[in-house]
Amino acid sequence: MQSKQLEVEFDYFMNSIQFTRVSRDVGESPNFKNADYVNVDIQTVVELKVIEKDYFENGGIIDSLHSFLPKPIEVNEEGIGLYELRLPEKNREGKHDNFEEPLRRVLKNANRQLRDTRQYYFGKNYSNGYVIIVISKTSLIDTFTTARVVKKLLDLEFSSIDGAIICIPSYSSEIEPECVSVTNRSKPETEMLCMSIAEEWVQFSKSRK
Known part of the structure; x- marks a missing residue:
């Protein structure tokens, strides 16, 4: 939309x-x-x-939540398969965070x-x-x-x-x-x-x- x-x-x-x-x-x-x-x-x-x-088009990291979001590439219904995660640039606090x-x-x-x-x-x-x-x-x-x-x-x-x-x-x-x-x-x-x-x-x- x-x-x-x-x-x-x-x-x-x-x-x-x-x-x-x-x-x-x-x-x-x-x-x-x-x-x-x-x-x-x-x-x-x-x-x-x-x-x-x-x-998070290519996956990413949320540093403050200590979490990452991988992008599914080839994944079956059980969630098993190939994922991608591209490390983002460091932010102003020196942390990798999207x-x-x-x-x-x-x-x-x-x-x-x-x-x-x-x-x-x-x-x-x-x-x-x-x-x-x-x-x-x-x-x-x-x-x-x-x-x-x-x-x-x-x-x-x-x-x-x-x-x-x-x-x-x-x-x-x-x-x-x-x-x-x-x-x-x-x-x-x-x-x-x-x-x-x-x-x-x-x-x-x-x-x-």
Whole structure:
């Protein structure tokens, strides 16, 4: 599913749960980096990030989870066969890792957009900020593994992101959509809303098949 198509799908979905496009209020070129959606009544801002690159096209390593994801080449139904894994370049921490640094950049941008948009609508009043991360291409990475890396990063930095919702859309009628949520360690009170958005997206996606 292409990025533009996904954005249209999420426009429909967010509208169905009473979120509107921030651009309707601030225009297409505001003087700050805005997030995508807002629900003023529940004081919540959401930024959508679509990851189109497959970081594990040739297999890879997630150093912080002490795990590797080999790419199957010739594998039978029992999972026995030939796999491939290409060692990635070292990241800024001097570790071989395919995923954490690109994901950190995604979250860094989202953090700024959520911070500035929350300030625009709510100032110093209470508000929530979530990022929805959509993995748009078939990959070896799954929602739960991605969520573990996101959770680690949120617990260390990015104070304007209260929670993250990680989704893999359905590519065919045989494949069910996946969506999981994680919350910032310092913001446990936002967990129920974050989980609710994730669950509603799965139901919405199933209804669109």
